[in-house]
Amino acid sequence: xxxxxxxxxxxxxxxxxxxxxxxxxxxxxxxxxxxxxxxxxxxxxxxxxxxxxxxxxxxxxxxxxxxxxxxxxxxxxxxxxxxxxxxxxxxxxxxxxxxxxxxxxxxxxxxxxxxxxxxxxxxxxxxxxxxxxxxxxxxxxxxxxxxxxxxxxxxxxxxxxxxxxxxxxxxxxxxxxxxxxxxxxxxxxxxxxxxxxxxxxxxxxxxxxxxxxxxxxxxxxxxxxxxxxxxxxxxxxxxxxxxxxxxxxxxxxxxxxxxxxxxxxxxxxxxxxxxxxxxxxxxxxxxxxxxxxxxxxxxxxxxx
Amino acid sequence: xxxxxxxxxxxxxxxxxxxxxxxxxxxxxxxxxxxxxxxxxxxxxxxxxxxxxxxxxxxxxxxxxxxxxxxxxxxxxxxxxxxxxxxxxxxxxxxxxxxxxxxxxxxxxxxxxxxxxxxxxxxxxxxxxxxxxxxxxxxxxxxxxxxxxxxxxxxxxxxxxxxxxxxxxxxxxxxxxxxxxxxxxxxxxxxxxxxxxxxxxxxxxxxxxxxxxxxxxxxxxxxxxxxxxxxxxxxxxxxxxxxxxxxxxxxxxxxxxxxxxxxxxxxxxxxxxxxxxxxxxxxxxxxxxxxxxxxxxxxxxxxx
Numbered sequence: 001x002x003x004x005x006x007x008x009x010x011x012x013x014x015x016x017x018x019x020x021x022x023x024x025x026x027x028x029x030x031x032x033x034x035x036x037x038x039x040x041x042x043x044x045x046x047x048x049x050x051x052x053x054x055x056x057x058x059x060x061x062x063x064x065x066x067x068x069x070x071x072x073x074x075x076x077x078x079x080x081x082x083x084x085x086x087x088x089x090x091x092x093x094x095x096x097x098x099x100x101x102x103x104x105x106x107x108x109x110x111x112x113x114x115x116x117x118x119x120x121x122x123x124x125x126x127x128x129x130x131x132x133x134x135x136x137x138x139x140x141x142x143x144x145x146x147x148x149x150x151x152x153x154x155x156x157x158x159x160x161x162x163x164x165x166x167x168x169x170x171x172x173x174x175x176x177x178x179x180x181x182x183x184x185x186x187x188x189x190x191x192x193x194x195x196x197x198x199x200x201x202x203x204x205x206x207x208x209x210x211x212x213x214x215x216x217x218x219x220x221x222x223x224x225x226x227x228x229x230x231x232x233x234x235x236x237x238x239x240x241x242x243x244x245x246x247x248x249x250x251x252x253x254x255x256x257x258x259x260x261x262x263x264x265x266x267x268x269x270x271x272x273x274x275x276x277x278x279x280x281x282x283x284x285x286x287x288x289x290x291x292x293x294x295x296x297x298x299x300x301x302x303x304x
Numbered sequence: 305x306x307x308x309x310x311x312x313x314x315x316x317x318x319x320x321x322x323x324x325x326x327x328x329x330x331x332x333x334x335x336x337x338x339x340x341x342x343x344x345x346x347x348x349x350x351x352x353x354x355x356x357x358x359x360x361x362x363x364x365x366x367x368x369x370x371x372x373x374x375x376x377x378x379x380x381x382x383x384x385x386x387x388x389x390x391x392x393x394x395x396x397x398x399x400x401x402x403x404x405x406x407x408x409x410x411x412x413x414x415x416x417x418x419x420x421x422x423x424x425x426x427x428x429x430x431x432x433x434x435x436x437x438x439x440x441x442x443x444x445x446x447x448x449x450x451x452x453x454x455x456x457x458x459x460x461x462x463x464x465x466x467x468x469x470x471x472x473x474x475x476x477x478x479x480x481x482x483x484x485x486x487x488x489x490x491x492x493x494x495x496x497x498x499x500x501x502x503x504x505x506x507x508x509x510x511x512x513x514x515x516x517x518x519x520x521x522x523x524x525x526x527x528x529x530x531x532x533x534x535x536x537x538x539x540x541x542x543x544x545x546x547x548x549x550x551x552x553x554x555x556x557x558x559x560x561x562x563x564x565x566x567x568x569x570x571x572x573x574x575x576x577x578x579x580x581x582x583x584x585x586x587x588x589x590x591x592x593x594x595x596x597x598x599x600x601x602x603x604x605x606x607x608x
Contacts, residue, residue, distance in 0.1 A: 104505065127519050139519055164515050172507070176515055179502045183494055183521030190490045190567050197554075198483045200561050201408065203476070211468050211480055215431050215443055217487030219523035250501075257504050259599055263494050266570040295563055 005030045009155055010063035012056050012079050012086070013100075014041045016237075017126065018069035020133030021099075021159050022050055027136065028158035033059045056080070060089035065152050066096050067159075069126075072245060073102040076110075092118040095152050099126045099140075101181060103249050104174040105256065111144075111170025120148045123170040125177035126160070129237065137161035141180070143172035178253060181246040182264050187221035188243070188284050189267040194222075195229055196291035205230055205300055228285040232302035240287065241280040243271045309334045313459055314367035316360050316383050316390070317404075318345045320541075321430065322373035324437030325403075325463050326354055331440065332462035339363045360384070364393035369456045370400050371463075373430075376549060377406040380414075396422045399456050403430045403444075405485060407553050408478040409560065415448075415474025424452045427474040429481035430464070433541065441465035445484070447476035482557060485550040486568050491525035492547070492588050493571040498526075499533055500595035509534055509604055532589040536606035544591065545584040547575045 007030060011022040014036040022045055025032045032050040035058075036042050046052040053059035056079045060066065066086055068079050076098055080087045087096070096114055098107065098121065111121040124142040132138050136159050142149070143166045149156075156163050166172040194217070198208045209226050212218055228234060247268040254261050270287050277293060279286045292299050311334060315326040318340040326349050329336045336354040339362075340346050350356040357363035360383045364370065370390055372383050380402055384391045391400070400418055402411065402425065415425040428446035436442050440463050446453070447470040453460075460467050470476040498521070502512045513530050516522055532538060551572040558565050574591050581597060583590045596603050 129520075141515060141519075162518065164511075166507075166511065166515075175502070175505045175507050176512060178505075179498050179507065179512060180516055180519050180521040182501065183498050183516060183523070183526065186494045186497075186567070187491065187521070187523060190487055190494070193490075193565055193567050194483050194487050197486065197558055197561075197563055197565065198479070200563050201479045201482075201557075203470075203479055203483065207468075207470065208480060208483060211445060211470075212484055212487060214466065215445075215484050216433075216524050216528070217484040217491070219487070219491060219526075220520050222487065222523075224520070253505075254501055257501075257599075259501055259504050260595075261497055261501065262570045262574055263490070263497050263567060266566045270566055291564075295561075 005154060007064045007155060008033065008062055010035070010059050010066040010086075012036070012059065012066065012068050013070035013075070014038070014045060015069065016130035017133045018067075019045065020130060020135075021067060021069060023048065023134065024136030024159045025155070026050060030155070030158065033062050035059045055084035056086035057084040057089050060086035061091065064091070064094050065155050066090065066094065067099060068096065069099045072100060073106045076100050076102060087114065087117055087119065090119055093120065095120045095122055095148055097122045097124050097152060097155070099124050101125050101177055101246055101249065102174055103253050104171045104178060105253070107174035108169070108171035120145070120151070121170050122148050122152060123173035125173055127177070127180060132161070133159070140164065141166060141173045141176045143167045143169055178250050182250045182261070184221055185243045185247045185250075185271070186263050186267045187219040188225050189270045189287055191219070191222040191226055192229070192285065192288035192291065195226060196288050196295070196297055199297045199299070200295060225285040228283055229288055230300050232300045234283040234286050236281060236283045238284050239281050240271055240274050240284050243284055244268070244275050244280065247271060309458060311368045311456075311459060312337065312366055314339070314363050314370040316340070316363065316370065316372050317374035317379070318342070318349060319373065320434035321437045322371075323349065324434060324439070325371060325373060327352065327438065328440030328463045329459070330354060334459070334462065337363045337366050359388035360390035361388040361393050364390035365395065368395070368398050369459050370394065370398065371403060372400065373403045376404060377410045380404050380406060391418065391421055391423065394423055397424065399424045399426055399452055401426045401428050401456060401459070403428050405429050405481055405550055405553065406478055407557050408475045408482060409557065411478035412473070412475035424449070424455070425474050426452050426456060427477035429477055431481070431484060436465070437463070444468065445470060445477045445480045447471045447473055482554055486554045486565070488525055489547045489551045489575070490567050490571045491523040492529050493574045493591055495523070495526040495530055496533070496589065496592035496595065499530060500592050500599070500601055503601045503603070504599060529589040532587055533592055534604050536604045538587040538590050540585060540587045542588050543585050544575055544578050544588050547588055548572070548579050548584065551575060
């Protein structure tokens, strides 16, 4: 049993990541307040000693720090500033830890808006997937003032294995996350392109995976996602539509700089094509099915 | 001192890779016969106890196995079947270890042509770069008959840390190497695209490298090539034009299958654009200079 922590922490958004975060905080001894649009998930986490709330507004006055882990900037906006939003009900000086992947300019602006209300902002996107959220071992790419970091230090410690401190200003955390998503998205699409061509050329996919994993062509994503293809299991750990969104953020942000991104652009089209064919909610490794639909290659089947 | 080996081995092509291979064979106790178009390189390796020859034809009768490590299929063709080519002068049953990156259909055909002459073929492209060639720790992606593998087992052992045996037929080694090059080429181009956008967005490049190297956006090539950009040192370890060639092989081979490759195609254009701007002979990480030329971003300078 860990010691009781002095801070009271809110978690809004109990998806794959948020649920892991809430549980990591409970394990570390924090008082946790939770909110989600799905009553069944809220019931589950309250059975584990979190305090449930019907809205972000109702949760807000109870917490010293509020972790927002929803899908995108629109939902972050609703959680903080919508009709039942948290911001106007939070205690002065409390910290909003905004951890969804959002456009950097939105994160910059959010910092200013919260400061104007007497609140503090940590621009703190996360990486590592649901498994590492569950074990409290996420990577956090964060920017914010030193006093904001100090205030929530133990919270970050409870939910992550590594916190990168990327400067004093809101926006820098989201910029670094954006570059990570650019590479992650391109590498998954490249893994599907490579495996698809390999299969078409008659290479045994298991052998190809083994050789490439140990060669200069490997990537974190190749090693992580190709096993889904080999086992024929497209249960969404992270969905195709997440990269339709995230590479969309990268391309929109780069366009503001008038900055060309040939590979990101081609990869985004591959996710869009996969989503257009009805597979947007499947695992992102399903991009290989775009090749399957076009070329008729035979993909490994799921074991019976 | 290792024991004297019974086989006599030829190495044709003493470039960055071939020179390391020749030295690894000498260290392992093989009698080594060498040939290269550059007399100064040939003089250097003969000073290290290799037997120099003026042509592949002159070298051929002396060896039980011939390792061909030249730039491409055209040069491989010249070395084996040109006016001073080796093939017609080799002893019956001796083995051609063809290790250049060549189109898979060329490798398939080569196996048939050598067999018709009473010679054996190992389709054996290599990976690992000059550093691992020098230490005898390359990765070899090989296909060929079991008796061919058996005949040159100790040769492969002397020059590599890992030999993937990819089947009995010529072509399979080159197919797997092709898929590795697809990914390696796309990943280098993606690393430059990501670093360029990060620099434009105001992220410190050293910090960005550290975060990405430890995150889901990482790749073998990101970790290996981005340090060249950070140090501003574009001394060619592997040149831009190598990927102009290798992704060209991938695209040509896929076109034979009528197989679309959106990312490979976009990456190939980036290497072509970089080469077109006069940087073809620089290190392949120079693709970031395409972004520099277009957008005016400031790249890290070489230390004085």
